[in-house]
Amino acid sequence: MSEVYLNGAFLRPEEAKVSVMDRGFLFGDGVYEVIPSYGGYFLRLEQHLNRFDASLAAIRLDNPLSREEWRTLLRRLIGTPPAADQAVYLQVTRGAPGSRDHLCPAGTQPTVFASASPIKPRRPEIAQDGVACITRPDIRWQRCEIKSISLVAAVMMRREAEEEGALETIMHRAGLVTEGAVSNVFVVKNEALMTPPNSHLLLPGITRGLALLLAEEHGIRYLEEPILLETLRGADEIWLSSSTREVLPVTRLDGRPVGDGRPGQLWQRMDRLYQAHKEQVRNGHV
Incomplete structure (x- = not known):
């Protein structure tokens, strides 16, 4: 710098x-x-x-x-x-x-x-092993769509995740998934991709939007709908998305494997699409 x-x-x-x-x-x-x-x-x-x-x-x-x-x-x-x-x-x-x-x-x-x-390159082992997350109640205020610099709740959540040997905390409110401390959340269940709809309870992620655009362009069925905490815990795949970490596979949640404990096939497809799009950006074609 x-x-x-x-x-x-x-x-x-x-x-x-x-x-x-x-x-x-x-x-x-x-x-x-x-x-x-x-x-x-x-x-x-x-x-x-x-x-x-x-x-x-x-x-x-x-x-x-x-x-x-x-x-x-x-x-x-x-x-x-x-x-x-x-x-x-x-x-x-x-x-x-x-x-x-x-x-x-x-x-x-x-x-x-x-x-x-x-931007730190993604560690190669993430594509092989995925990352771990924990779940916690969403303790933040009611205007999460504002990208405010008041981030003490996110700091607390990230620190607690680290103490538990995890990368991220996925939050929930009234039994519904909201988002990660510094990321948006996707769930794959029965081959359908789901993510919570934009609202005042979560940030309208730009990478989230790109992932949905790529899904639409390439015939991946997706739903923007409320996700029950129980659905998250029973998911076949879980993803995180953010601008600097792109789209990450979650393979452990609260100490238990997600699906078979490995990055899922749909994530692998999305990652290929995302990396190809990124290369188009790098070459000035987007």
């Missing part, structure tokens, strides 16, 4: 400073977005920026930059020529007024931050 963007300037990371009065620091009052880049081309850039706009609108904060300004900023952060595959992080907070108060004074300038970092 040779430089970051902060409030109109490109700086070395150690030079970038934010006021201790910033509302992102004091209240978690802001939103963020993460956009993957392959070979200098962004994966579903417009969809990511649309979701960013929606999150800003939901917290009643005007987008401080135009769409073209964001595109220019992103292109600079990934470099020319671009470095290896990268994830660009965008964050806007409500700014840094002179005092701490739940109400923010009108006219406060938002804080705009962005950076890029390498």
Whole structure:
């Protein structure tokens, strides 16, 4: 990470400073977005920026930059020529007024931050062995469709998963699956692919949307419908999806095997489709 963007300037990371009065620091009052880049081309850039706009609108904060300004900023952060595959992080907070108060004074300038970092390649053994997850009640607030920087619940869930030897926590509310702490969830049962419908209880994942698009284009039957916790626990396959981890197979849930304990055939097909799409992005064909 040779430089970051902060409030109109490109700086070395150690030079970038934010006021201790910033509302992102004091209240978690802001939103963020993460956009993957392959070979200098962004994966579903417009969809990511649309979701960013929606999150800003939901917290009643005007987008401080135009769409073209964001595109220019992103292109600079990934470099020319671009470095290896990268994830660009965008964050806007409500700014840094002179005092701490739940109400923010009108006219406060938002804080705009962005950076890029390498995407770690998927470990080869994941395609062979899958990953482990645990399940826990969803303790978060009721506006999970907002990509808020207030992520303490996700931090708690990820830490608990790690303590249990798992990668991720899959959450449930009132007996229904919502999502992972940092991912969306898919279930395969009787050869049908299912995922919970978008609502205020989960983030409308961009990778989730791409997986459904690939399924539709290639004749994979899928349903967007509520998933019972019991259905999750009896699934033939479980997948996780996120922008930087793509689509991962879950082979152990709460210490028990999922299906036969190996990545399933439908996941293998989806992974081939996803990797082919990613290569199209890398070559500038999407």
